[in-house]
Amino acid sequence: MPDLPDRMIDLLHARAGKLTKGESLTPPVVNAAKYALPGAxxxxxxxGRFDNPTWASVETALGILEDAEAVCFPSGMAAVTAAIMASLKPKAKLLLPSDGxxxxxxxxxEFFRQHEIEVxxxxxAEMGDQDVSGYDLVWLETPSNPGLDVCDIAAIAARVHESGGLVIADNTTATPLLQPVLDLGADLAVSSDTKALTGHSDVLFGHVAGRDEAxxxxVRNWxxxxGSTPGPAExxxxxxxxMTLELRLQRMCDSAETLANLFYTHRAVTAVRYPGLADDAAFKTASKQMARPGFIIGVEFADxxxxxxxxxxxxAIFHATSFGGIQTSGERRAxxxxxxPEGYVRLSVGCEPADPLVAAIRKTLDSLA
Structure with a gap:
């Protein structure tokens, strides 16, 4: 596992180290459709549709975090679409997680079937045993959303590459700081940065990262x-x-580990999914490829x-879809x-002070028992 905190130091100081006297530490928001372009x-x-200085700033930061080239998009699904369009040809074979x-x-x-893509x-959890020969692209999402199953990225990528295919890993639930999927063998990393990477629930954003220039x-040409371009303000x-990713993740993961153990022992809870629990089906593989087990917990209630x-x-829980924000949020995914199960809650642990957060959740659980 690479020393990911070192990447955060480089990320935090990348822009600062290039500034001349009087320049702003934060990148300017460049609202431009036109640029001066005399001559060639x-x-x-x-x-404005080709590139933007504010995009370049965030792509530089993302590139340091991924240790790869990064291209930003106006949402996670825009990034997903770009990665697929860059990787697949008509009549290709795609292996896709049924629980992602x-x-x-x-x-x-709805849309790729017209290109005769065989899916x-x-x-x-069964990806590791799947015969991957003959597939042009294998799509991984680990931990999966919302079930939190995992698969061995390095082992699967090695087998896919032996058979001539590509691997794309959706790393939204872990982020590159907790799970460096490109280092583990994925050809492209895809993320909905709307979630934990940006973290404040105030922007739709996404990116694709990879080390294969072609x-x-x-991806960039797509x-x-x-025209799948983000706004400069976004x-x-x-x-x-x-800039605060590591700090936020530290608080979120610390609290998630505490809460997972609370749920595990509480009589109001039927079952718990969390890759950090020693008897969780995901524990062994997650421990090998993740720096920490993350901030999302699957909590199952009776109904x-x-x-x-x-x-x-x-x-202390905000009832909404999506995850990765500074406020703890939950939703019944069924x-x-x-x-x-109908009683399954995907709980995204936020950045609240740990003691009052745990106390509020414990009190609510007690009222349900």
């Missing part, structure tokens, strides 16, 4: 030609959020009504059609 058009900023983020499966079914869906050129917010009461009654 070859320039880093020829037109559902919108990726909907995208394939096979396999649960994340593949990343296709953004330019499709890029600035993403950059600002990245949907009890799960909803837990979220609604706890003053309402979206995910293959989880």
């Amino acid at each position: 058009p070859e320039h880093a900023f020829p037109y 983020y559902y919108t990726v499966r909907v995208l394939m079914a 096979t869906e396999v649960p994340t 593949l990343m050129e296709r 953004r330019k030609l499709s 890029a600035y917010l993403a950059y600002r959020g990245l 949907a009504a009890t799960a909803d009461r837990f979220i609604d009654d706890c003053p 309402r979206w059609g995910d293959a989880v």
